[in-house]
Amino acid sequence: MVSRKSQGFTLIEVSIVIVIIGLIVGGIVVGKSLVRSARLRGALDEAQRYKQAVGNFSDKYKALPGDFSGATLLWSGTANGDGNGRITTQGSTGTYYEQFAAWQHLANAGMIEGYYTGVSSSGTETRTPLTNIPGSQVTGAGWGLTTILVSDASVVNVDLPYVAGDTAPNTVLWFGGTSITGATNTQAPVLTSTEALQLDIKVDDGLPTTGKIVAQINPSGTACYNVSSQYDLTQTGLICALVFKTGF
Numbered sequence: 544m545v546s547r548k549s550q551g552f553t554l555i556e557v558s559i560v561i562v563i564i565g566l567i568v569g570g571i572v573v574g575k576s577l578v579r580s581a582r583l584r585g586a587l588d589e590a591q592r593y594k595q596a597v598g599n600f601s602d603k604y605k606a607l608p609g610d611f612s613g614a615t616l617l618w619s620g621t622a623n624g625d626g627n628g629r630i631t632t633q634g635s636t637g638t639y640y641e642q643f644a645a646w647q648h649l650a651n652a653g654m655i656e657g658y659y660t661g662v663s664s665s666g667t668e669t670r671t672p673l674t675n676i677p678g679s680q681v682t683g684a685g686w687g688l689t690t691i692l693v694s695d696a697s698v699v700n701v702d703l704p705y706v707a708g709d710t711a712p713n714t715v716l717w718f719g720g721t722s723i724t725g726a727t728n729t730q731a732p733v734l735t736s737t738e739a740l741q742l743d744i745k746v747d748d749g750l751p752t753t754g755k756i757v758a759q760i761n762p763s764g765t766a767c768y769n770v771s772s773q774y775d776l777t778q779t780g781l782i783c784a785l786v787f788k789t790g791f
Contacts (some may be wrong), residue, residue: 547710583738585680585763586718587746590787593686593716596654597789603652607714607791609645609688618651622661629690630714632754640668642689643675670722670731684733687717714791719759719784732781736767740774749774759784 544640600608612626622644624630630641640663648662660675672678672685679685690713722731734742743749743756751758758767758774767783769775774783 565627565679572592579738580678582682583734583742586684588675589679589686590716590718591687593655594789596649597688597714597791599654600649601791607645607650608648608692609641609643610690611648614644614648614651618648621647621651624648630688631690631735637639642670645688647677660706670717670719672721679733681733683720685720687719687722689717690714706757714789716789717759717784717785718787722784726753732784733766734783734785735781736774736778738774739767739785741775742785743774755788757786757788759786 597608598605600611603615604611606612606624606626607628607630609630610624610626610628612623614621615623624641624644630645634701641682643659643660643663646657646659649655650657650659650743653755657673657677659677663669663675668674669702670685670687672683676685718733720731720733739751739758743751743754747756748754751774752772765778765780765782766775769779
C-alpha cells in the first residue's frame, strides 16, 4: 500500500512565506518613508517658489499681494487691499481678509498656479488648503501668507499670532493644515517634530525659535519644542506647524 504524502507545509516552507511577507511589509514601510521624505523636500521648494512670487509681485506692482489697492482695475471680481503695506485683516466686520486675497492676486497675476476664492471659507476665518490657500505635497498641509510686525508679537487676535523668541518678522509664509485665523490653539500641525527639525536644518539653523524658519506654538496641545527651545524629538505624531520668513 502506497502511503499518502503529507498535505501540510514543512517548517522550511512556512519560514520562506514569513520571510517573503516580512520583505513585502518592510518594502511598503520603506516606500512610504521615501514618499514622505520626497514630499517634505517638495515643501521647501514650495516655500521658495512662493517667496519668489511675493517678491516678483512686489517688484511689479509696488505692493504686497492682498494689500494691492489696484487689483480691481486689473482683475474683475478681485478685491482690493487697503494699501497700508501689510497683508492683514481688513474691515470692521471681520469678513474680508487680505491674507486670502493675496493668493488670488498672485494667481491672477500669473505668478502662481491655481484658483483661490480670495475669501475665508464659509464666511468664517478658516484657512482651507486648495480653497483659499495653496495646498502642499505634504498631505493635509497648505500655505498661509500674512504680515506680522513687532507690535503684534504679544497680540493674540491677529491673522497669525507670532510669539517665538525672536523679533516678529514682517511678511511670513505659514505652513500648516486647515486652521482658524488668530486662534493660537488651532495651529493645525502637519509635521512631526523630527520632520520639522529636518526641514529647519536643511535651510536654517535647526532651532525652532530663531532664524528663517520657526515653529508655531500650540499652547493647548503638545508643543513642537521644549523649554530649552529645541525641537522635542521625544514626542510622536503630528505636532508642528512652521513659519517661514520671506524677508518682505
